[in-house]
Structure formats: C-alpha cells, structure tokens
Amino acid sequence: LSSNHPTDLKQLHLPGSNRRVLLIERPHGVPQPAHFRIEEDARPHPAPGEFLVRNLYLSVDAAQRGWATDANNYSQAVPLGATMRALTVGVVVESRASEVTEGTWLYGWFGWQDYCVATPAAILQPVDPKRAPPSTYVGILGMNGLTAYLALMDIGQPRAGETVLVSAAAGGVGTVVGQIAKLLGCNVIGLVGSDDKARTCRERFGYAEALNHRRADLAEALRVACPKGIDVYFDNVGGTLLDLSLRNMAARGRVIQCGTVSHTSWSPTPTGLRNEREILVRRLRWEGFIIFDHVHRFPAATAQLLAWLDEGALTYEEDVSQGIESAPRALAELYAGDNIGKKLIYIG
C-alpha cells in the first residue's frame, strides 16, 4: 500500500459523528427503505492493529440483496442490527495497523457508514486517486469491472467473430462486458429494460445491437440479432431471459452465471422451464462466478482495466446519489433498473 500518494487529510470533510445504515429487518425480496435505519453514533477510534476509514464512495450492488437475506447465498447473512455490508472507497484517517498509512485511499469492506474501524483483512485493493478518479474503484476498477473482465475471460473465453450476449447490458457489469467483448472482436448483443438503455449500449458500450427485453417480439429479434447462435451468454439476470437465451445458444456455447436479479427472492425457489436438455444437446458449459474467489488476481486485472482506460478503449458511466440518506432506497432503485452504469453514493 505504500505506493499510494497519501492524501492531505485537511482537505477531507471529517464529520464528528458516524452515521451508519443498519439492516433492521430481514427482507424477503429486494431490501426496501423500511428494512434499514440510519443511526448516528460517536466517531469510533481504532484499537491496536486497526485503522479508521472515512468512507467517500458507497457501492450499491445487486449482490447486497443476497447478503441481506438469510437463505441460499454464498456468504453469511448480515446480522440484523448491524451496519449494511458494502464495498466502499475511503481514506485512512487514523491508523494503528503498522502496514496501513494514514492518508491512504482504500477499496474494501467498510460498509454503508461514514467511518469504519477495520483490520487489513477488510482491504480489497489499494486506490490511487492520481491514477483514476477514486469513484471508479467501486465501479469499473472495482467489483463490477473486475467481474466483467475475469468472468468473461475465464468462463466465456470469447474468440474474435463469436457472438456474445449480455443481460443487464446497461448496468455496472454489462457496460464493461460489452466493451471488452467488442475489443476482443466479438459481435456483442445486449438485453436491457428500456429503449433508452438500448441506445446507450449501442452508442457508448460496444454493443452492435441491444434489445429491450420488454418488446413483444423478443424471441424473434434475438434470433435475428444472433443468426449463428449465441457463443457466450453473460447472464446477470436469470429467469425467463436465461431460458430464452439457452434455447438460442450455439453448440458448445458458454454461459456465465454472474447474477440472478430477475428473481428477487429464491425462497421458495421459483419454477420455470427445465434446462438440462439444452445443456446436453447443445453441449453447453454453464458456470457460476463470484468475484471474491479471485481476489488474488485483482492487481493484474486492475492493471489491464487501467491500461484500457488510459488508451480510451474503455469508458464508463456512473449514477451517483448524494448523501448517506439515499442508501436505504438505493437497492430498490437498482432492482427497478433506474440506473445506467455503476450505481454509487457519494458521502464526502
């Protein structure tokens, strides 16, 4: 972490108290404002081995729905009454951990709150605000961009000339997948929830075509857009769009299961078309991807994303809310599909 340029802490607004967004009720589907309460406590102080982060950018991620639920997830649920689990970018304002320097910017598990007392285990990546805007470290350089890049390369293994379909194409992950797949020479098709998003995907994010999944003739439009079948399906949504896509896969196609936001509760398990016959007859490979299995690869992947940003080969969009008061409604907004690009909250 010593390679970062420490920031002048005097330039930061450092509130005297700590506002925390607590999860107070277990949501069944998407967390709504009523599932949270904002509480104001004294600004905490780190014990030996700990440090204090002043959060500036709070990430809003679809995965937080699962973290708030106590069923069917890959991690322990956020306890009721605890600060909502979240990734953030912040600055170390006080450190009693020898390897963490005051003034350093970090990306990590610091939660939806003004301040976080943390140990180094909570750090995901160092942030260099001279290298890229610090907000990008919760977006295109954070979980979203890293997921887009690593899942596409690892599981999708797209080759030039192949057709790559992406659902939630206008979101924080999809906007990056489209551009990288285009850079790799693929024919990239997006599925989105509005004509406006479709236009943005085509104009800015590498998509040769983007289809509003609400159109009545979606099945036919998808066949027309993917005349040789889909070689890679980067799926952020699951549900009926997944079923339709599987039935349009080319032989030996790859399916990346990165999210399942089309269903907002998995308890009880929703029902739908059986898909094993498609897996068999098309010889598909369908694989789940959780970015936190790949933390050791973040430095190299971030370097690649930064290089593409430097070249102007990648661009991004941020949907920034102001103030921690916007956090309790942020997941409902995200699941409503209001945003284009990365949804985040600035609390500086």
Add this chain to the structure above:
Amino acid sequence: LSSNHPTDLKQLHLPGSNRRVLLIERPHGVPQPAHFRIEEDARPHPAPGEFLVRNLYLSVDAAQRGWATDANNYSQAVPLGATMRALTVGVVVESRASEVTEGTWLYGWFGWQDYCVATPAAILQPVDPKRAPPSTYVGILGMNGLTAYLALMDIGQPRAGETVLVSAAAGGVGTVVGQIAKLLGCNVIGLVGSDDKARTCRERFGYAEALNHRRADLAEALRVACPKGIDVYFDNVGGTLLDLSLRNMAARGRVIQCGTVSHTSWSPTPTGLRNEREILVRRLRWEGFIIFDHVHRFPAATAQLLAWLDEGALTYEEDVSQGIESAPRALAELYAGDNIGKKLIYIG
C-alpha cells in the same frame, strides 16, 4: 483396420434375407413396440466403395429415444419408414471398399437390422474379438464405457477423496463411472431405481453407497451419504434428482449432463425448480457431453479401458435379449429400468 484378425465367415450364420426394424411412427415419449415394424427384404449387396456388414450385437441406448424424435436433439431425426438408427457390432461379409477387409469385425452405425450396406464413414471403431468379447464393443468398450470414461475425466475432473454422485448408477454408463471413480480414489455414491440395483452397485461396481431414489427419505439419505457435499455429479437422468443433487453440491462442483432419461419427452419442455441460483452461489460448472464429439479420442480411450479390463480393475454386466424380434420393445424396457448394466440384443 488391418490389425484385426479376419473371422472365418463360414462360422457365421448368414441369413438369406434381411430383417430390418423400421421406425414407422414418430413417438412422443419413449418409443413403444407400435412405433416399429419388422420388415424382411432381400439380402442387399454393396456397390463400389461400400461393404456389407452382418450384425451380431445390436446396442440399445437411451439416446435412441431422442434420435427417433423430431424435436430438441443434437442430430437429425430418423426418417419415418427408415431402419432404426443404432450402433452395432458385426462382421464384414462382403466388401467393395478397398480399406475394409472381409471377415473384419466392426463397431459402427449399422442399424437395427441383420445386414447393413455401409461406407467406411459408418465405422466408429474396429473390434478385435480376440482381445475382448465382441459384445463388449457395444457396451463397456463402446459408447457407454467411452462416455463414462471421457465425460468423467473431461468434465468431472475428479480428485482422490472427492465425492462423486452418479444417477442411473446401475446402467450401461453408470456401472463404468462408479468403477473408474473408485479407481481414482473417490467416494462414489449411486442413485438407482431399486434396492436390488443398489446392492449390485455396492457389491460389484465401486459404489461406497447406492440409494434407491424411490425411498421417502432420499434427501436426508443423500445428505448423510455426501456429508461434505457432492464434488462431481454424473447425471444420466435430469429432473427432480438433478434438482436435489444441485442443492447438495459442494462449492465449485462439476455437473456432467450425460442423459435426461427421467423425462421421456421434451416437447413441450417440462418445468421444475429454477437452478441458476445454485449455479451461481455454489460456483458450479455444468456441462453437456455427447460422445460423438470425441470420436478422434476413441482409440486411446479404448486402450485405457482394455488395460483396466485386463488388470481386472473393471468389470461389466450385460443384459442380453435374443433375436431381432426383441428390438421393438427394447427401448420401453430400457426406460422402465429393467436392466442392470448394458442392454443389448444378440441376433447371430
């Protein structure tokens, strides 16, 4: 093919006519006797470039249900009025193809009939009756054994100490999977349709445990048999056993979709539990396997299977019907689960 020992054709019974099992009606589910008719024609003769095979062993394979159907498969449907597509082992009794010697035994696409006029493109593998009983070339050395070996190694990638679950464990594929997984040091668990099959799987085919899937407490029994979760699920059946197995997979488990016999029609598509959330949160890799994508690997794979047979490391069971008259009912019997091991028909 020259390495085979030509057989003395005088030892063979060579009927003067050719009985063929024709597909005369398109089945909706499993082909029943009424979907076939046996027709007797003159014994055919090969044209230049062709050869004539006298079939001796007809294979009965679950995949034939799909070949007889005109929907949702990986190959063209058998035309109505044509001889039922099947793999067989037979002897070349007349050859006008320079590369095919009379008296040679072959495994190939020679159909449910006494004789087949074929070109060399129909050959899958040479058969050496001095090396192993020729019937084994439609079973443990044929499609079933090759599928078991290649799919398990390619997709399953089992490591010693891992738990491998196999459905249709007592069938032509499952009996081989169990033994190979055991050879690799795995804890092998089978799912079968009767207590008798379960016992046979445990006693003869490498299974540490085999569960009758009809038992009321199957979910609990599966959890007990796989306390650390399932690392590899070799699935021949699909359906609700697949759903249950997915929910008992260990993180980063592999699912081999090799068959889907629990549903006998896929038109219209059956419905069931949505599984994409399991793929995601458990980071599963689920892949379809069709043996005919791997024909170039048959010689090496067969050599490995023969070596294991020679060592006594592999054994097999055959369920042999007599006479071509038994062919029309054979698929109904197979789907009823009457057989243990490879189901085939001897017509010599």
